[in-house]
Amino acid sequence: MTETRSALIVSHGQPSEPDPAERDLARFGTSVARALPGWHVGTATLAKPGALDAALAVAGPAPVVYPMFMTEGWFTGENLRNRLGNAPGARVLRPLGVSPDLPGLAADLIDDQIARAGWNPGETRLFLAAHGSGRSPNSARDTRAFAAALARHIALAEISVGFVEEPPYLADAATGIGERSLCLPFFAAAGGHVTDDIPEALDKADFSGLRLAPLGLAPAVPDLVARAIASDR
Known part of the structure; x- marks a missing residue:
């Protein structure tokens, strides 16, 4: 049996009103999942309290984490890695904005x-x-x-x-x-x-x-x- 791999797409979100951004990212994740048969694709914004922990609980200890950010920095580096403490095997990819494609x-x-x-x-x-x-x-x-x-x-x-x-x-x-x-x-x-x-x-x-x-x-x-x-x- 082929093991299902897990991916987690993470964005900053909107701290003042987190739910709409959370829903938008979930819809985006659904579009990504269509191109990734055999994968579980979860999503979470950093701005919505508890969203990342809930997504990690489903994704497991070693998801591939894709930052939906346009630049590298504190959010995609130290902050994100600290918040992935419950997933010690997580692999954080480079963010969207620096993709060579x-x-x-x-x-x-x-x-x-x-x-x-x-x-x-x-x-x-x-x-x-x-x-x-x-x-x-x-x-x-x-x-x-x-x-x-x-x-x-x-x-x-x-x-x-x-x-x-x-x-x-x-x-x-x-x-x-x-x-x-x-x-x-x-x-x-x-x-x-x-x-x-x-x-x-x-x-x-x-x-x-x-x-x-x-x-x-x-x-x-x-x-x-x-x-x-x-x-x-």
Whole structure:
């Protein structure tokens, strides 16, 4: 009999209102599970009290843990490993945002949006709206690394980056980009930064380009995550 392997997808969630993010992640996990026959795929947000422990109780002592985060840092490192204390055999993969497959996926998404708009990639500017951090350089480092990798996949007029929590701030970075532009939130889910902070900043900047859904919600992301989990040895 083939033993069922376990995977656990973990995200930050929304501390102020944890249940909607928990449900959204569960739906995402269902999509990943469709591409992983023979696997148990659980989900948990760190923001919902007890969610991770409950998911670990089902997943067992040695799940493959996939962090639905866009950058590496304290949450995907020390904090997550400490909270996985009940699963001593857990193997934590690198987070979504640093996946080597993500820039190509994003390039395909952007190219499709540009074609739908009837634009030319070489005349189109991309604005990456990201989280950033006032305490650690990791978030900006990984965001800029993604932007550089993306530029190797698609030749745009410009790729610029702005942050919620550090300079260059969103509104400043988005000002004057022009009409033939796209804003792509470099976020794993549609939390408060995506639904509130980014639109507010774009309005302040008089941004007139296209506003895309966060990258983590791209239709091809569940398959990307499934491949990463399946390739773990």
